[in-house]
Amino acid sequence: MRLLCLCLAWLMVGIGVVGAFLPILPTTPFLLLAAGLFARASPRLEHWLLNHPLFGTSLRLWREKGAISTRAKTGAVSLMAASFGLFCFFGNPGLPLGAIVATAMALPALFILTRPAE
Template identity: 50%
Template sequence: MLRRNLWRIAGLLALLLGAIGAVLPLLPTTPFVLLAAFCFARGEPAWHAWLLRHKTFGPLLADWEARGAVPRRAKWAATIMMAASLAISTLLIRSQALWFAGVSMALVLIWLWRRPE
């Protein structure tokens, strides 16, 4: 019971972050919705089913669950947002540690662009 509740809470938190990401340009929506679906599948199957039936997120989640596919539009959005985030961070932070963020983003983008569409 505790484990299911933790999955539910994690799913709700991920879905909330995804909703915030829909209006904030530097916070991605897609990864958080995917995470929410993952958590709900383990903690609350009815909420997982609701996400799969959702008009906006349903097709994205169905493609992901069936083939690990990510739409080209989402790939481009992630690429542009990561590039903008790194550029802004470089201008504002000016830290030597930003190389780690850049390498991490590059690795994520390589993985993302290798996914089917």
């Protein structure tokens, strides 16, 4: 079971790192999963991830307080709005598709905005 958790954790880290470069793929949820899996399999790797210079602060903030930094909230919601604007401008969707995409983006944005800020 430990080996399975380690393999899955590294897979989540890989997907999270790819998500740092692809706007459609989130980073933090995958790294949170990785931290949880590392907690079961390797406290040393969990410690490494939670103290990572780039990702550690946001992971610890979420784990300890369920909070998202104001900067991360602003960036996430702004990129969602910009993505929707580009989708509408270049894709010229009809009303039904536009409404589906708007809802699909609004629900995560609402979740992000209702989390405590730190």
